[in-house]
Amino acid sequence: MKLNTLIASTFLLLTAPAAWAESNITVMHPAAFETAPTAMAGGGFMHISNDGDTDDTLLGVEADFPRVELHTTEFTDGVAKMMHVEGVPVPAGGMVALEPGGYHVMFMGLQGNPFEVGETIPATLIFEHAGEVDITFEVVERTMEHNH
Numbered sequence: 001m002k003l004n005t006l007i008a009s010t011f012l013l014l015t016a017p018a019a020w021a022e023s024n025i026t027v028m029h030p031a032a033f034e035t036a037p038t039a040m041a042g043g044g045f046m047h048i049s050n051d052g053d054t055d056d057t058l059l060g061v062e063a064d065f066p067r068v069e070l071h072t073t074e075f076t077d078g079v080a081k082m083m084h085v086e087g088v089p090v091p092a093g094g095m096v097a098l099e100p101g102g103y104h105v106m107f108m109g110l111q112g113n114p115f116e117v118g119e120t121i122p123a124t125l126i127f128e129h130a131g132e133v134d135i136t137f138e139v140v141e142r143t144m145e146h147n148h
Helices: 002-019
Strands: 025-033 041-050 056-062 067-076 079-084 088-090 095-098 104-108 120-127 131-140
Touching: 025 120, 041 056, 041 088, 041 120, 041 131, 056 067, 088 095
Parallel strands: 025 131
Antiparallel strands: 025 041, 041 095, 041 104, 056 088, 056 120, 067 079, 067 104, 120 131
């Protein structure tokens, strides 16, 4: 019995640095708005803070949809256009908001399966330095306070 405990303890010590590696990235309030039954895409929003001393970049998002991209919103003559971006900078010691009218995650190819309030969407954020961060988007009602 003691040998098994020793082996298990040694194994834990050897794997601890990888298993307990700390990320300086914190993701707060990941949410997606409910969509109409005919919507082909939905948006995801969150706040990302970087408590480290190295700038990082959100390079992509993986989720169970035909395409998931990072977008920003550009206004030309008062008309909003969604533009694909290769990454979202997360400055060292700073925070970036992915929110309506700015950066956001675009889930594409809903194909008649709308986001409904109360559903959750598991996803993996991919950062240049922090690597993969698993999160869950909560589908929320689209209300006036979310539209600013």
